[in-house]
Amino acid sequence: MGPDFDRVIDRRNSDSNKWHKFPPDVLPMWVADMDFPSPPVVVDALRRRVEHGFFGYLAEHTELPEIVVDRLNKRYGWRVSPEAVMPLPGVIAGFNLALRALTRPGEGLLIQTPVYPPILRAAGNHGLVREEHALTRGRDGRYTIDRDSFAATISDRTRAFLLCNPHNPVGRVFERPDVEAMAAACLRRDLWIIADEIHCELLLDGRSHVPMASLAPEIEQRTVTLMAPSKTFNLPGLKCAIGIVPNPALRERLTAAVSDLVPKINVLGHAAAVAAYRDGETWLDTLLHYLAANRDFLAAELPRRLPGVTMAPAEATYLAWLDCRAARIPGGDPHPFFLERAKVALNDGKLFGPGGEGFVRLNFACPRSLLADGIERMARALSSR
Numbered sequence: 001m002g003p004d005f006d007r008v009i010d011r012r013n014s015d016s017n018k019w020h021k022f023p024p025d026v027l028p029m030w031v032a033d034m035d036f037p038s039p040p041v042v043v044d045a046l047r048r049r050v051e052h053g054f055f056g057y058l059a060e061h062t063e064l065p066e067i068v069v070d071r072l073n074k075r076y077g078w079r080v081s082p083e084a085v086m087p088l089p090g091v092i093a094g095f096n097l098a099l100r101a102l103t104r105p106g107e108g109l110l111i112q113t114p115v116y117p118p119i120l121r122a123a124g125n126h127g128l129v130r131e132e133h134a135l136t137r138g139r140d141g142r143y144t145i146d147r148d149s150f151a152a153t154i155s156d157r158t159r160a161f162l163l164c165n166p167h168n169p170v171g172r173v174f175e176r177p178d179v180e181a182m183a184a185a186c187l188r189r190d191l192w193i194i195a196d197e198i199h200c201e202l203l204l205d206g207r208s209h210v211p212m213a214s215l216a217p218e219i220e221q222r223t224v225t226l227m228a229p230s231k232t233f234n235l236p237g238l239k240c241a242i243g244i245v246p247n248p249a250l251r252e253r254l255t256a257a258v259s260d261l262v263p264k265i266n267v268l269g270h271a272a273a274v275a276a277y278r279d280g281e282t283w284l285d286t287l288l289h290y291l292a293a294n295r296d297f298l299a300a301e302l303p304r305r306l307p308g309v310t311m312a313p314a315e316a317t318y319l320a321w322l323d324c325r326a327a328r329i330p331g332g333d334p335h336p337f338f339l340e341r342a343k344v345a346l347n348d349g350k351l352f353g354p355g356g357e358g359f360v361r362l363n364f365a366c367p368r369s370l371l372a373d374g375i376e377r378m379a380r381a382l383s384s385r
Helices: 039-053 064-078 091-102 118-124 147-153 176-188 249-260 267-279 281-305 335-343 368-383
Strands: 085-088 108-111 129-134 156-163 193-196 224-225 241-244 319-323 359-365
Touching: 039 267, 039 319, 064 085, 064 241, 085 156, 085 249, 091 156, 091 193, 091 224, 091 241, 091 249, 108 118, 118 129, 129 147, 129 241, 147 176, 156 176, 224 249, 241 335, 281 319, 281 368, 335 359
Parallel strands: 108 129, 108 156, 156 193, 193 224
Antiparallel strands: 085 241, 224 241, 319 359
16 A cells, blocks of 8 residues: 555654644644655664664765665766765755855855745855845746846855755746756856755656756866755655765865764664665655645635635645735734734744745645645634734
Protein backbone atom coordinates (compact mmCIF):
# COMPACT_ATOMS: atom_id res chain seq x y z
CA MET A 1 0.00 0.00 0.00
CA GLY A 2 1.09 3.56 -0.70
CA PRO A 3 1.35 6.31 1.89
CA ASP A 4 -1.87 7.53 3.48
CA PHE A 5 -1.46 11.30 3.49
CA ASP A 6 -5.02 11.74 4.77
CA ARG A 7 -4.16 10.12 8.10
CA VAL A 8 -3.98 12.63 10.95
CA ILE A 9 -1.23 11.92 13.46
CA ASP A 10 -1.21 13.78 16.77
CA ARG A 11 2.21 15.45 17.07
CA ARG A 12 1.42 17.48 20.19
CA ASN A 13 2.96 14.83 22.44
CA SER A 14 6.21 14.82 20.48
CA ASP A 15 9.14 17.25 20.56
CA SER A 16 7.87 19.05 17.45
CA ASN A 17 8.65 22.77 17.45
CA LYS A 18 5.82 23.28 14.97
CA TRP A 19 3.25 21.89 17.41
CA HIS A 20 4.76 23.31 20.63
CA LYS A 21 5.39 26.94 19.75
CA PHE A 22 1.76 27.96 20.23
CA PRO A 23 -0.95 27.00 22.77
CA PRO A 24 -2.78 23.67 22.28
CA ASP A 25 -5.89 25.33 20.84
CA VAL A 26 -3.89 26.83 17.94
CA LEU A 27 -3.63 24.97 14.63
CA PRO A 28 -0.02 25.39 13.42
CA MET A 29 0.30 26.01 9.69
CA TRP A 30 3.50 28.00 9.72
CA VAL A 31 7.00 26.48 9.61
CA ALA A 32 8.05 24.35 6.59
CA ASP A 33 7.56 21.02 8.35
CA MET A 34 5.11 18.59 6.75
CA ASP A 35 2.52 16.81 8.85
CA PHE A 36 3.30 13.56 7.06
CA PRO A 37 5.66 10.85 8.31
CA SER A 38 8.89 10.53 6.40
CA PRO A 39 9.06 7.72 3.81
CA PRO A 40 9.06 4.19 5.26
CA VAL A 41 12.35 3.49 3.46
CA VAL A 42 13.92 6.29 5.50
CA VAL A 43 12.43 5.07 8.77
CA ASP A 44 13.68 1.54 8.02
CA ALA A 45 17.17 2.82 7.21
CA LEU A 46 17.29 4.80 10.44
CA ARG A 47 16.09 1.82 12.43
CA ARG A 48 18.86 -0.35 10.99
CA ARG A 49 21.43 2.37 11.66
CA VAL A 50 20.30 2.79 15.27
CA GLU A 51 20.32 -0.96 15.86
CA HIS A 52 23.94 -0.98 14.70
CA GLY A 53 24.62 0.71 18.03
CA PHE A 54 27.68 2.75 17.07
CA PHE A 55 27.54 6.48 16.38
CA GLY A 56 31.16 7.39 15.83
CA TYR A 57 32.53 9.87 13.32
CA LEU A 58 31.25 9.53 9.77
CA ALA A 59 33.76 8.34 7.18
CA GLU A 60 35.33 10.99 4.96
CA HIS A 61 34.21 9.19 1.80
CA THR A 62 30.68 7.82 1.74
CA GLU A 63 28.18 6.72 -0.89
CA LEU A 64 26.17 9.96 -0.70
CA PRO A 65 28.18 11.96 -3.30
CA GLU A 66 27.80 9.20 -5.91
CA ILE A 67 24.05 9.07 -5.30
CA VAL A 68 23.80 12.87 -5.63
CA VAL A 69 25.83 12.85 -8.85
CA ASP A 70 23.51 10.26 -10.38
CA ARG A 71 20.44 12.21 -9.25
CA LEU A 72 21.66 15.49 -10.75
CA ASN A 73 22.36 13.79 -14.06
CA LYS A 74 19.01 12.02 -14.25
CA ARG A 75 16.90 14.99 -13.17
CA TYR A 76 18.67 17.90 -14.83
CA GLY A 77 21.23 16.48 -17.24
CA TRP A 78 23.85 18.18 -15.07
CA ARG A 79 27.07 16.19 -14.89
CA VAL A 80 29.39 16.84 -11.96
CA SER A 81 32.09 14.76 -10.30
CA PRO A 82 31.64 13.21 -6.84
CA GLU A 83 34.40 15.53 -5.62
CA ALA A 84 32.08 18.48 -6.33
CA VAL A 85 29.57 17.29 -3.72
CA MET A 86 30.04 18.73 -0.23
CA PRO A 87 27.79 17.30 2.52
CA LEU A 88 26.68 20.08 4.87
CA PRO A 89 24.53 20.29 8.02
CA GLY A 90 21.99 22.58 6.35
CA VAL A 91 21.27 25.00 3.51
CA ILE A 92 21.27 28.02 5.84
CA ALA A 93 24.67 26.98 7.13
CA GLY A 94 25.72 26.50 3.50
CA PHE A 95 24.91 29.98 2.24
CA ASN A 96 26.36 31.60 5.35
CA LEU A 97 29.51 29.52 4.90
CA ALA A 98 29.75 30.63 1.27
CA LEU A 99 29.33 34.28 2.22
CA ARG A 100 32.01 33.95 4.87
CA ALA A 101 34.39 32.48 2.31
CA LEU A 102 33.62 34.73 -0.67
CA THR A 103 32.83 38.20 0.66
CA ARG A 104 34.28 40.88 2.90
CA PRO A 105 32.49 43.32 5.22
CA GLY A 106 31.23 46.36 3.35
CA GLU A 107 30.62 44.53 0.08
CA GLY A 108 27.11 44.09 -1.30
CA LEU A 109 24.84 41.06 -1.32
CA LEU A 110 22.00 41.02 -3.85
CA ILE A 111 18.75 39.29 -2.87
CA GLN A 112 15.19 39.27 -4.25
CA THR A 113 12.32 40.32 -2.01
CA PRO A 114 10.07 39.21 -0.44
CA VAL A 115 12.19 36.25 0.61
CA TYR A 116 12.83 33.56 3.23
CA PRO A 117 13.91 35.37 6.44
CA PRO A 118 17.34 33.68 6.84
CA ILE A 119 18.22 34.96 3.35
CA LEU A 120 16.98 38.40 4.36
CA ARG A 121 19.28 38.29 7.41
CA ALA A 122 22.32 36.85 5.67
CA ALA A 123 23.97 40.15 4.74
CA GLY A 124 23.87 41.33 8.34
CA ASN A 125 25.56 38.14 9.51
CA HIS A 126 28.69 39.08 7.56
CA GLY A 127 28.79 42.87 7.65
CA LEU A 128 27.53 43.10 4.08
CA VAL A 129 25.26 45.71 2.54
CA ARG A 130 21.91 44.18 1.59
CA GLU A 131 20.94 45.14 -1.95
CA GLU A 132 17.33 44.33 -2.80
CA HIS A 133 15.71 43.59 -6.12
CA ALA A 134 11.93 43.47 -5.74
CA LEU A 135 10.08 40.71 -7.54
CA THR A 136 7.28 42.09 -9.69
CA ARG A 137 3.78 41.04 -8.62
CA GLY A 138 1.22 40.97 -11.41
CA ARG A 139 -2.52 41.53 -11.12
CA ASP A 140 -3.03 37.77 -11.04
CA GLY A 141 -0.75 37.52 -7.99
CA ARG A 142 2.02 35.81 -9.95
CA TYR A 143 5.54 37.09 -9.40
CA THR A 144 8.00 37.71 -12.21
CA ILE A 145 11.49 39.11 -12.63
CA ASP A 146 12.13 42.43 -14.33
CA ARG A 147 15.41 41.50 -15.98
CA ASP A 148 16.48 45.06 -16.70
CA SER A 149 15.92 46.25 -13.13
CA PHE A 150 17.67 43.13 -11.82
CA ALA A 151 20.79 44.00 -13.80
CA ALA A 152 20.52 47.67 -12.82
CA THR A 153 20.38 46.78 -9.11
CA ILE A 154 23.90 45.34 -9.28
CA SER A 155 26.33 48.04 -8.13
CA ASP A 156 30.08 48.37 -8.06
CA ARG A 157 29.87 47.23 -4.44
CA THR A 158 27.91 44.04 -5.18
CA ARG A 159 29.99 40.91 -4.68
CA ALA A 160 27.46 38.07 -4.55
CA PHE A 161 23.91 37.15 -5.50
CA LEU A 162 21.91 34.85 -3.22
CA LEU A 163 19.22 33.20 -5.35
CA CYS A 164 16.17 31.39 -4.00
CA ASN A 165 14.69 29.09 -6.67
CA PRO A 166 12.09 27.65 -6.41
CA HIS A 167 11.21 30.78 -4.52
CA ASN A 168 10.15 30.87 -0.89
CA PRO A 169 7.61 32.31 -0.12
CA VAL A 170 6.04 33.19 -3.50
CA GLY A 171 6.20 29.65 -4.93
CA ARG A 172 7.61 30.51 -8.36
CA VAL A 173 9.78 28.17 -10.36
CA PHE A 174 11.87 30.55 -12.43
CA GLU A 175 11.92 29.47 -16.05
CA ARG A 176 15.07 29.03 -18.10
CA PRO A 177 15.02 32.49 -19.79
CA ASP A 178 14.88 34.21 -16.40
CA VAL A 179 17.56 31.99 -14.91
CA GLU A 180 19.76 32.66 -17.93
CA ALA A 181 19.19 36.42 -17.70
CA MET A 182 20.09 36.53 -14.01
CA ALA A 183 23.16 34.38 -14.56
CA ALA A 184 24.32 36.55 -17.47
CA ALA A 185 23.98 39.71 -15.40
CA CYS A 186 26.03 38.14 -12.61
CA LEU A 187 28.65 36.99 -15.08
CA ARG A 188 29.00 40.44 -16.62
CA ARG A 189 29.56 42.00 -13.19
CA ASP A 190 31.82 39.21 -11.88
CA LEU A 191 29.54 38.16 -9.01
CA TRP A 192 29.63 34.97 -7.02
CA ILE A 193 26.32 33.11 -7.21
CA ILE A 194 24.95 31.23 -4.22
CA ALA A 195 21.86 29.29 -5.24
CA ASP A 196 19.45 28.08 -2.55
CA GLU A 197 17.56 25.40 -4.49
CA ILE A 198 16.27 23.43 -1.50
CA HIS A 199 12.73 23.14 -2.91
CA CYS A 200 13.87 21.96 -6.34
CA GLU A 201 12.27 18.51 -6.02
CA LEU A 202 8.91 19.78 -4.78
CA LEU A 203 7.75 20.75 -8.27
CA LEU A 204 4.02 20.71 -8.96
CA ASP A 205 2.11 20.13 -12.21
CA GLY A 206 5.09 18.47 -13.92
CA ARG A 207 7.23 21.60 -13.94
CA SER A 208 10.98 21.47 -14.50
CA HIS A 209 13.74 23.02 -12.43
CA VAL A 210 16.86 24.53 -14.02
CA PRO A 211 19.84 24.63 -11.65
CA MET A 212 21.59 27.92 -12.36
CA ALA A 213 25.01 26.27 -12.30
CA SER A 214 23.94 23.84 -15.03
CA LEU A 215 23.55 26.60 -17.64
CA ALA A 216 27.17 26.86 -18.77
CA PRO A 217 30.69 26.05 -17.55
CA GLU A 218 31.48 29.70 -16.88
CA ILE A 219 28.40 29.97 -14.63
CA GLU A 220 29.16 26.68 -12.92
CA GLN A 221 32.65 27.90 -12.02
CA ARG A 222 31.30 30.82 -9.96
CA THR A 223 28.30 29.10 -8.36
CA VAL A 224 27.68 27.33 -5.07
CA THR A 225 24.47 25.30 -5.37
CA LEU A 226 22.66 24.19 -2.22
CA MET A 227 20.11 21.37 -2.16
CA ALA A 228 18.83 19.00 0.52
CA PRO A 229 16.49 16.06 1.11
CA SER A 230 15.09 17.84 4.16
CA LYS A 231 12.06 19.62 2.66
CA THR A 232 11.41 16.95 0.01
CA PHE A 233 11.28 14.00 2.40
CA ASN A 234 10.44 15.85 5.65
CA LEU A 235 13.82 15.41 7.34
CA PRO A 236 14.73 18.92 8.57
CA GLY A 237 15.62 17.80 12.09
CA LEU A 238 18.27 15.40 10.78
CA LYS A 239 20.47 18.25 9.48
CA CYS A 240 21.75 17.02 6.15
CA ALA A 241 22.21 19.16 3.03
CA ILE A 242 24.35 19.15 -0.08
CA GLY A 243 26.62 21.77 -1.58
CA ILE A 244 27.54 21.27 -5.24
CA VAL A 245 30.76 23.13 -6.04
CA PRO A 246 32.43 21.94 -9.27
CA ASN A 247 35.19 24.61 -9.14
CA PRO A 248 38.09 23.04 -7.17
CA ALA A 249 39.55 26.40 -6.12
CA LEU A 250 36.16 27.61 -4.93
CA ARG A 251 35.61 24.34 -3.10
CA GLU A 252 38.97 24.75 -1.37
CA ARG A 253 37.97 28.23 -0.19
CA LEU A 254 34.73 26.88 1.22
CA THR A 255 36.48 23.98 2.92
CA ALA A 256 38.95 26.38 4.53
CA ALA A 257 36.10 28.58 5.72
CA VAL A 258 34.44 25.63 7.44
CA SER A 259 37.47 24.92 9.65
CA ASP A 260 36.05 24.15 13.10
CA LEU A 261 32.99 26.42 12.83
CA VAL A 262 30.51 24.30 10.89
CA PRO A 263 29.79 20.73 12.02
CA LYS A 264 29.71 17.89 9.55
CA ILE A 265 26.49 16.03 8.88
CA ASN A 266 25.64 13.44 11.51
CA VAL A 267 25.47 9.71 10.88
CA LEU A 268 21.67 9.54 11.10
CA GLY A 269 21.24 12.45 8.71
CA HIS A 270 23.55 10.69 6.27
CA ALA A 271 21.65 7.39 6.54
CA ALA A 272 18.33 9.17 5.96
CA ALA A 273 19.63 11.13 2.96
CA VAL A 274 21.02 8.03 1.27
CA ALA A 275 17.78 6.10 1.76
CA ALA A 276 15.58 8.98 0.61
CA TYR A 277 17.56 9.74 -2.53
CA ARG A 278 18.07 6.09 -3.44
CA ASP A 279 14.67 4.59 -2.62
CA GLY A 280 12.16 7.38 -1.97
CA GLU A 281 11.00 8.18 -5.50
CA THR A 282 7.65 6.37 -5.39
CA TRP A 283 6.76 8.06 -2.09
CA LEU A 284 7.76 11.44 -3.54
CA ASP A 285 5.61 11.00 -6.65
CA THR A 286 2.57 10.27 -4.47
CA LEU A 287 3.38 13.25 -2.23
CA LEU A 288 3.53 15.66 -5.16
CA HIS A 289 0.08 14.62 -6.37
CA TYR A 290 -1.33 15.12 -2.87
CA LEU A 291 0.32 18.52 -2.46
CA ALA A 292 -1.03 19.72 -5.81
CA ALA A 293 -4.52 18.58 -4.80
CA ASN A 294 -4.21 20.40 -1.46
CA ARG A 295 -3.06 23.54 -3.24
CA ASP A 296 -5.99 23.34 -5.64
CA PHE A 297 -8.41 22.77 -2.75
CA LEU A 298 -7.05 25.88 -1.00
CA ALA A 299 -7.22 27.95 -4.20
CA ALA A 300 -10.85 26.92 -4.75
CA GLU A 301 -11.89 27.59 -1.15
CA LEU A 302 -10.33 31.05 -0.81
CA PRO A 303 -12.82 33.05 -2.92
CA ARG A 304 -15.73 31.11 -1.44
CA ARG A 305 -14.73 31.12 2.23
CA LEU A 306 -12.18 33.90 2.68
CA PRO A 307 -13.36 36.94 0.67
CA GLY A 308 -10.55 39.38 0.04
CA VAL A 309 -7.80 36.79 0.54
CA THR A 310 -6.10 35.75 -2.70
CA MET A 311 -3.13 33.68 -3.82
CA ALA A 312 -1.26 32.76 -6.94
CA PRO A 313 -1.17 28.94 -6.86
CA ALA A 314 2.30 27.72 -5.96
CA GLU A 315 4.29 26.16 -8.79
CA ALA A 316 6.54 24.42 -6.26
CA THR A 317 6.93 24.01 -2.49
CA TYR A 318 3.99 23.41 -0.15
CA LEU A 319 3.79 27.04 0.92
CA ALA A 320 0.92 29.36 -0.04
CA TRP A 321 1.58 33.11 -0.10
CA LEU A 322 -1.74 34.67 0.88
CA ASP A 323 -2.53 38.30 0.06
CA CYS A 324 -4.88 39.57 2.77
CA ARG A 325 -4.76 43.27 1.97
CA ALA A 326 -8.29 43.37 0.58
CA ALA A 327 -9.84 41.32 3.39
CA ARG A 328 -10.71 44.32 5.57
CA ILE A 329 -8.87 42.87 8.54
CA PRO A 330 -8.98 45.21 11.57
CA GLY A 331 -5.63 46.96 11.82
CA GLY A 332 -4.62 45.54 8.45
CA ASP A 333 -2.27 42.96 9.97
CA PRO A 334 -3.39 39.40 9.13
CA HIS A 335 -0.87 37.46 11.23
CA PRO A 336 -2.03 38.47 14.72
CA PHE A 337 -5.66 38.55 13.52
CA PHE A 338 -5.67 34.90 12.41
CA LEU A 339 -3.60 33.82 15.40
CA GLU A 340 -5.83 35.50 17.97
CA ARG A 341 -9.24 35.31 16.32
CA ALA A 342 -8.96 32.09 14.28
CA LYS A 343 -6.40 30.21 16.39
CA VAL A 344 -4.39 29.49 13.24
CA ALA A 345 -0.64 30.12 13.31
CA LEU A 346 0.76 31.31 9.99
CA ASN A 347 4.06 32.96 9.06
CA ASP A 348 3.97 36.75 9.25
CA GLY A 349 4.55 38.25 5.81
CA LYS A 350 6.42 41.22 7.26
CA LEU A 351 9.27 38.89 8.25
CA PHE A 352 9.93 38.22 4.55
CA GLY A 353 10.97 41.81 3.96
CA PRO A 354 9.63 44.53 1.64
CA GLY A 355 6.54 43.34 -0.21
CA GLY A 356 5.45 41.10 2.65
CA GLU A 357 3.19 43.57 4.44
CA GLY A 358 -0.41 42.36 4.46
CA PHE A 359 0.59 38.79 3.54
CA VAL A 360 0.86 35.53 5.45
CA ARG A 361 2.47 32.22 4.47
CA LEU A 362 0.46 29.03 4.95
CA ASN A 363 1.91 25.51 4.96
CA PHE A 364 -0.54 23.20 3.15
CA ALA A 365 1.54 20.02 3.57
CA CYS A 366 -0.92 18.39 5.92
CA PRO A 367 -3.87 15.99 5.77
CA ARG A 368 -6.76 17.54 3.86
CA SER A 369 -8.94 17.55 6.97
CA LEU A 370 -6.44 19.77 8.81
CA LEU A 371 -6.30 22.14 5.86
CA ALA A 372 -10.11 22.29 5.80
CA ASP A 373 -10.10 22.97 9.55
CA GLY A 374 -7.66 25.84 9.09
CA ILE A 375 -9.78 27.36 6.33
CA GLU A 376 -12.93 26.99 8.44
CA ARG A 377 -11.30 28.71 11.42
CA MET A 378 -10.06 31.57 9.26
CA ALA A 379 -13.46 31.93 7.58
CA ARG A 380 -15.23 32.18 10.94
CA ALA A 381 -12.77 34.83 12.08
CA LEU A 382 -13.32 36.90 8.93
CA SER A 383 -17.10 36.62 9.15
CA SER A 384 -17.05 37.93 12.75
CA ARG A 385 -14.68 40.86 12.20
